[in-house]
Amino acid sequence: MPAHIRKEPSEEHIGIATDIFKLVSDPTRLKILWALLHGEHSVGELAEDVGVQPAVVSQHLAKLRISHMVSVRREGTKMFYRADNDHVLKLIDHTFNQADHIRSGEHE
Numbered sequence: 001m002p003a004h005i006r007k008e009p010s011e012e013h014i015g016i017a018t019d020i021f022k023l024v025s026d027p028t029r030l031k032i033l034w035a036l037l038h039g040e041h042s043v044g045e046l047a048e049d050v051g052v053q054p055a056v057v058s059q060h061l062a063k064l065r066i067s068h069m070v071s072v073r074r075e076g077t078k079m080f081y082r083a084d085n086d087h088v089l090k091l092i093d094h095t096f097n098q099a100d101h102i103r104s105g106e107h108e
Contacts, residue, residue: 023067024095028052029060033083033092036070040082 009017024030031050035041043061047054061081064070071084083089 029064032060036083037089037092040080042078042080
């Protein structure tokens, strides 16, 4: 079996993967994750980048934190968010690369 092919995923893995895809299928959360590809951001910075109110960003960040997709650090009274690990960054990067591939017509 080639190294990149894994054994069949368990039902638990399928469930977790499905939850990840559901989570990133929300446009606002996807925009937040895209911004975090480029480094750490505060809630205010993310709100400006994404074009929604800070309260909305906070609600989405709470869901992303629970799912271990983002982590947070405190600096004084400010909270700074970042992608939790390289897997999250790669997932979002690959997703947009695939979108570029489809949009450019390279899939034909």
